[in-house]
Amino acid sequence: MNKYCQALAELRSKPAHELKEVGDQWSTPDLLFWGINAMFGPLVLDLFADDDNAKCPVWYTAEDNALTQDWSERLAELGGAGYGNPPYSRSQYHEKQAITGMTHIMKYAATQREKGGRYVFLIKAAPSETWWPEDADHIVFIRGRIGFDLPVWFVPADEKQKPTSAFFAGAIAVFDKSWRGERFSYINRTELEAKGQAFMSLVEFAAGRARQPATAPQSTAPVTLPDVESRIWPLEVGLVFNQVEGANSLELVQQNKLKANINQLWLERMPTSEIITVASGLNSSMQVVTHA
Numbered sequence: 001m002n003k004y005c006q007a008l009a010e011l012r013s014k015p016a017h018e019l020k021e022v023g024d025q026w027s028t029p030d031l032l033f034w035g036i037n038a039m040f041g042p043l044v045l046d047l048f049a050d051d052d053n054a055k056c057p058v059w060y061t062a063e064d065n066a067l068t069q070d071w072s073e074r075l076a077e078l079g080g081a082g083y084g085n086p087p088y089s090r091s092q093y094h095e096k097q098a099i100t101g102m103t104h105i106m107k108y109a110a111t112q113r114e115k116g117g118r119y120v121f122l123i124k125a126a127p128s129e130t131w132w133p134e135d136a137d138h139i140v141f142i143r144g145r146i147g148f149d150l151p152v153w154f155v156p157a158d159e160k161q162k163p164t165s166a167f168f169a170g171a172i173a174v175f176d177k178s179w180r181g182e183r184f185s186y187i188n189r190t191e192l193e194a195k196g197q198a199f200m201s202l203v204e205f206a207a208g209r210a211r212q213p214a215t216a217p218q219s220t221a222p223v224t225l226p227d228v229e230s231r232i233w234p235l236e237v238g239l240v241f242n243q244v245e246g247a248n249s250l251e252l253v254q255q256n257k258l259k260a261n262i263n264q265l266w267l268e269r270m271p272t273s274e275i276i277t278v279a280s281g282l283n284s285s286m287q288v289v290t291h292a
Contacts, residue, residue, distance in 0.1 A: 002094035005062050016157040024087030024100070026148035027053040028122060032189075034203075035196030036083070038264055039140075039187075040120045040174055044080030047071065047119070048087055048105075052152045056083055067098050067108050072115035081118035081176075084109075085148075088124070102131035109175045110135050118176040125169040137179035140172040144189030195264070202261060202278070209281065237263045240272060244279045246287060254286045 011021060033055045037043045046059035047066045058078060060066040071082050084105070091101030098104040102123075109119045110133070125141055126132060133139075147167045156162070170189075233241075240262050241247055247258060261282060265275045 002099060004092045004094070004099045008062060012151075012153045014155075016155045017153075017161070018157050019161050019163060022150065022154065024089040025151045026085075027151060028055060028085045029147070029149050030200065031193040031196035032122065032146065033083070033196065034199045035192035035194070036120060036122060036172055038195040038199040038268065039192075040081060040118065040172070041268065042080040043083040043120060044078045045071065045074055045082040047082050047084035055085075062099070065094075065097070065099055067104060070115075071112040071119065072117045075117040081120055084119065084121045086121060086123065102129070106131050106133045106173075109133070109173075113137075113175040113177055116177070118174065118178075121173045121175075123171055123173055125171040133173045133175070136173040137176050137183075138174040138181060139184050140174075141184070141186050142170040142172065142189050142192060143186055146170040146189055198260060198264060202264075202282075205282065205285070206278070233259050233263060234266070236266050240266070240275050240279060243276050244283050247279070247283050250283065250286055258282055258286065 008025070011017070011025075014021075033043075044056050044058060046054045046056040048062075049055065049059040050061050058074070060069055066084075075082060086102060086105045087100045088102060089100045091104060092099045106121075109121065112119060121133075123133075145168060147163065150163060237259050241255075241259055244258070247255065250258065258279060262275055262279050265278060270278075
C-alpha cells in the first residue's frame with residue numbers, strides 16, 4: 001500500500017476527527033450529483049471514490065489509482081460517462097507515479113478524452129489556478145457557493161467540528177471530443193439541485209416499480225415531484241405529452257410537473273417510446289392523487 005492510502009486508512013481508523021483533517025475526502029451531495037447526472041449523464045464510473053461514498057455503480061478507489069487506469073476502455077464496456085469529484089491535495093506519488101494532484105488529474109482527463117468517452121468533473125471555479133482545465137470542451141459555472149458532505153467515517157472530536165454551509169464557487173468541467181454545444185454556460189445552484197431532486201424522484205419511482213412482483217397489482221402510492229413553474233416547453237415535450245393518455249385532465253400544476261420530467265428525459269436522449277412509458281406511469285400516479 002502506498003503512503004497516501006496508508007495515511008487515509010490511519011485517518012479513517014481514528015476514534016475522533018477534526019474538520020481540518022478531512023482534506024480531500026469531502027463527498028458530493030446527492031442533489032448536486034444527480035443534477036449533474038441529469039445534465040451530462042448517465043454517470044456510471046466514479047473516478048475518485050471509495051466503497052462508502054461512490055456515486056456510480058463502478059468506481060476507482062485510491063488503491064486502484066485512477067491515474068493508472070484506462071477510463072475510455074472501461075466506459076466502452078459500461079456504456080455511459082465518468083464522474084469525478086477529484087482530490088485537491090497536493091501532488092503525491094508512488095514509485096514516481098502520480099496519485100493525486102489537480103494538474104495530473106486534468107492532464108490525464110484530456111488524454112483519456114482523446115481516446116473517447118465523456119468525463120465530467122465537479123471542481124472549484126478557479127480559472128487562476130495552474131491546473132484550470134482550459135482545454136475542457138465545456139465549462140458550467142455554478143452561481144451560488146456549494147458545500148460538500150462529510151465522509152461517513154468522520155467522528156467529530158468536539159462540538160466545534162461543524163462544517164459551514166458555504167465552501168467555494170464551483171464549476172462543472174466536461175471533457176468530450178464529441179461535444180458540439182457551447183463552450184461556457186451558467187446554472188444556479190438551486191436550479192442544479194432542483195434537477196437533482198427531479199431525477200431522484202424519477203429513480204425512486206422506477207425502483208419502486210421494479211420491486212413489484214409481476215403478478216401484483218400496481219401500487220397506488222403517489223410519486224412526489226417538485227413544483228415546477230409554468231413555462232413554454234419545447235415542441236418535442238408537447239408531442240410526447242399529447243401521447244400520454246389522460247394527461248390533459250391533470251391540473252395545470254401537475255401537467256407542468258409531468259412536462260418537466262418529459263423534458264429532462266428528452267434532454268437525456270431517452271428513446272421516445274421509453275419516455276412515453278415512464279411519463280404514463282407518472283401520470284397514473286398523479287391521477288390517483290387527483291381523484292382521491
